[in-house]
Amino acid sequence: MSAPVLHVDLDVFAANIRSVRARTAPAELMLVVKDDAYGHGLDAIVRRAAREGVRWFGAFDVRESLRARHAAGPDARIFSWLTVGREEIAQALRADIDLGVGDAVFLEDIASVARAEQVTARIHLKIDTGLHRNGIRPEDWDGALRRARVLEDEGVLRLVGVWSHIAEASDADDDEARTLFDRAFGAAEAAGFALEARHLSASAASHARPEFRYDLVRVGAFCYGVRSVGGPSGRELGIVPIAALRAPITHVADHSATLGVGSLHGLPSALARRAALEVDGTTRRIAEIALVHTVIELPPGAKIGDEVTVFGDGAASATDLAEAIGTVGEEILVRISPLIPRNYRGL
Numbered sequence: 001m002s003a004p005v006l007h008v009d010l011d012v013f014a015a016n017i018r019s020v021r022a023r024t025a026p027a028e029l030m031l032v033v034k035d036d037a038y039g040h041g042l043d044a045i046v047r048r049a050a051r052e053g054v055r056w057f058g059a060f061d062v063r064e065s066l067r068a069r070h071a072a073g074p075d076a077r078i079f080s081w082l083t084v085g086r087e088e089i090a091q092a093l094r095a096d097i098d099l100g101v102g103d104a105v106f107l108e109d110i111a112s113v114a115r116a117e118q119v120t121a122r123i124h125l126k127i128d129t130g131l132h133r134n135g136i137r138p139e140d141w142d143g144a145l146r147r148a149r150v151l152e153d154e155g156v157l158r159l160v161g162v163w164s165h166i167a168e169a170s171d172a173d174d175d176e177a178r179t180l181f182d183r184a185f186g187a188a189e190a191a192g193f194a195l196e197a198r199h200l201s202a203s204a205a206s207h208a209r210p211e212f213r214y215d216l217v218r219v220g221a222f223c224y225g226v227r228s229v230g231g232p233s234g235r236e237l238g239i240v241p242i243a244a245l246r247a248p249i250t251h252v253a254d255h256s257a258t259l260g261v262g263s264l265h266g267l268p269s270a271l272a273r274r275a276a277l278e279v280d281g282t283t284r285r286i287a288e289i290a291l292v293h294t295v296i297e298l299p300p301g302a303k304i305g306d307e308v309t310v311f312g313d314g315a316a317s318a319t320d321l322a323e324a325i326g327t328v329g330e331e332i333l334v335r336i337s338p339l340i341p342r343n344y345r346g347l
């Protein structure tokens, strides 16, 4: 090997999906594929998940939603929660994407594009349950429902979902959010909307708190085998990291070895002197991360051309590295350069 490669094991991914589903049933899984499926490559991930029978996909924006539609086929449901502007709305509606709606102006934009395109948009109204990122404030909720009723009667949209996003930082805050959420969908049901999907939780809460599961759980991290920082171990969660970053040894000195991967490939330089790799069962401290190389303590018997696992493969995980520098495993994965080839097993 002469260059770094991100190995992605789709069979392990499929096992994680089964594990997440077993824990969260009867809620259905919406696989979150934002940020190029957390750096693993959206197309291969969506194709394999579709083969495993995953029916819902959650994408951040329209560009990724269209890719997910292409990879998952016409029967999948793709939920896009950040659409901006009329052109994107039109693209989404043409591809039969479910749209998240977090404000009244956007609701009108969707209605007007749907009218022009002569289609019926499927929308999921978002209630702001306290994060204040985006979402209809509780005091504006009834007004939004009245407006959705008028537009639904006109035939330009159908309100099929109510959703929100929670911090998953404290149980008390999450409980408060859930009370607001229950009130919001209660009002939508009372107003006669035929809701198919209530969804509130991501990986952590969907795992730990059954009452947060509702109809759909929007899970990204756990399906990719990424545990939460400070949370339960992968073993407790029944998940295994699906990606391993491997790089070749390019130079050997008396006490150190150099790997052909560096910060330009996405490794945070802050890992130097704070994190360690596991090489053949030994712990090797990272001495330096430069642009295109990394210097580690010399592994026993190291030779030029040997492959070293930077994370994954049962050695330190992305989350283990992240914990050393106060970030989360997702950040390590998402930063791995798209120029590093992804090598898939189980395509």
Ligand SMILES: *Cc1c(COP(=O)(O)O)cnc(C)c1O
Pocket: 032, 034, 081, 165, 201, 202, 203, 204, 218, 219, 220, 221, 222
């Ligand atoms: C990222 C994201 C998720 C998935 O979060 P994980 O912790 O990776 O499971 C769910 N919903 C929304 C709105 C998100 O942005």
